[in-house]
Amino acid sequence: MDRNNDGFEIKAGAGTDVAALFAEFSSAFEEFKRTNDDRLKDIEKRGAADGLIEGKLERLNAVLDGHKAALDRASAERARPALEGKGALGTNEHKEAFSAYVKRGEEKALQVGVGSDGGYLVPGEVETTITRLMTAISPIRAIAGVRQVSSAIYKRPITVTGPVTGWVGETASRPTTDSQVLAELNYPTTELYAMPAATSAFLEDAAVDVGHWIADEVNAAFAAQETTAFVSGNGVNKPTGFLAAPMVDETSWSWGNLGYVATGTSGALPSSNPSDVLIDLVYALKAGYRQNASWVMNRKTQGSLRKLRDADGNYLWQPAATADGRASFMGFPLVEAEDMPNIGANSLSVAFGDFRRGYLIVDRQGVNVLRDPYSSKPYVLFYTTKRVGGGIADYDAIKLLKFGAS
Template identity: 75%
Template sequence: MDQTTSSLEIKAGSGDINALYAELAGAFEEFKATNDQRLKDIEKRGAADGLLEGKLDRLNQVLDGQKSALERAAIDRARPALDGVVSGQPDGYKDAFSAYVKRGEEKALSVGVNADGGYVVPSETETEITRLLAAVSPIRAIAGVRQVSGSVYKRAVSVSGPAVGWVGETDARPITDSQPLVELSYPTMELYAMPAATSAFLEDAAVDVGQWIADEVNAAFAAQETTAFVTGNGVKKPTGFLASTTVAESSWAWGKLGYIASGADGALPTSNASDVLVDLVYALKAGYRQNASWVMNRQTQGALRKLKDADGNYLWQPAASAEGKARFMGFDLVEAEDMPNIDSDALSIAFGDFKRGYLIVDRQGVSILRDPFSAKPYVLFYTTKRVGGGVADFDAIKLLKFAAS
């Protein structure tokens, strides 16, 4: 490993958000210079120096690591305190919840007791879990989110506007056709986590129980949610957008997601590779494009990071500020590791307005059941929430399929 990339990797561990942002910008400048030299070698000799290829791969890894570190630092910076009293919440409720978690006490509790002996998480902690999920679950951060009180959320969608017609001042006004409606249904499924702690840990007066549960549960929930929102089959889990029926954009119809073919099996075209990405952008209607995002995994992002436009400008750009997102062709880029790698017939890139295109349904309440018996000396916390999800507008998301046609 050369000295430049080694030092960059060491710096990537820094927790200061402004320092991380500066390091990311510097790493990208080094990446561009290295890739420019690689392209010159290809033009001059027909092949790139192997050392340059290796350095470029390491710089790609450094950029990914620094981008992840920057996102984690932004999450930590935005994390709210949990010790404030929420309006409308009894003052003693959080104390009672803390007592339940630490010692199993349920004396004088008048709210939040489930019939099965569980305990509904106080709203401070519930809000924190939801906020953390939005921050670390990339699909939840860009999708539409609706909280419901029932087990199934249904909505009617008009797949075309009302029929209208032109008439003269004295012409008869015939009855127009009714607009066709379809019903979309989003059942909520149970998602659970079961963190464990020793009694000594729980009895430590310095432990913020609400924060501990939020942190422990968040990691488990976020990973499972993101996978389901991308590839879930709808069986005991949400239906992911990639589980939808897909068709070529020229044959698009409601109930299916349209795709643009890359023109090469398992790859971008060898010449004018960015043209197909421009086609994907403009496959989306203007009303959706203004709020659109790219969704892809880290490997795909690394491949696109090398692309330039006709003027020699890189299409991938780091975030414009420490709290911002990387952008590609002027649109926010969201990294979701559950998206498939570039491969034959893979749907590796999604582009769309996910706020309108994908709906996440959260049933109100996160419940905890304390179990001090099953895994002594550990106390288990069976934590559950109910989540559903599915495509809400099949015209708001387009895909790039790495296929010849």
């Protein structure tokens, strides 16, 4: 941990005491507010802020980010599910056989779980643990819709417009009305892999829980790759991210495009009443989506918006009420996704929407492990794969803030 010039620690590790971390985070935010209030008073009096105050504010921003990251890691560790449950998908016999396969490569007496390529299907409990851990550390997966499928492509029909209706008199004729317009969305699943390595001595250690070890090794790698793809993936051998969708100004929105609201200023919020454009973005979303909406942005963008206040002097950004909760912005939950772009000319750095309805993640059932003791001696490699897809599910459920003139 580093201690900055203002006496606050920038957390490098998670620590173990979540309550203490949360108390330190709250204290740092109070100091941040006092410093930012001083900065705004300087701007009102002199037209510019003191450089020392600006520097202190940036350091406090870094402190807050460090505390938030430490809290997230500590909360995820505390919430980690136990592997030794009684899940119906993984019998004790299957788990023991899987353990033997991982440790020694033994495939004798295996009656279930052998993949067509010679690999071994991970027992259900371990597979579920990997998915849960990814939910905890992959921000988009935590808020998006998720569906498990058994085929390579998931097809989803959707009604773009409903049937035409009309009022008629009691004895008037009933002309035929236009039918609803249907569209079909396709979500192909593509392969995501990780290849942890271990020595034979490590695997032969009786104390090693091989299922837990595989889950720990691959979940971080899978989560990082997934989040990037869900945000900006181009759909080539990976999911299609929501930022890869066609974009149009909200006033010209039509199905098949994501709508955006422009700030009117290239690479920045408006200099006068900067929060007004954020209010416009909130109300660009229909009420049915807005009630379950979240903000999505990266750490640097969040740091910039953290300084904003409303007309009554209240900060629009508020820390989580509990240690394992989410920060909020303008009353809506805020999700930190580092793959969102930094604020720049014409950047789409802020997303707001009901991601549960707006973005769909498709998981093909099963995580497969192929043991390779030959390619990298003295290490044993474990080629671990899963198939996942993703794409826009409802083009009207997500809106974006464009930092541009139009």
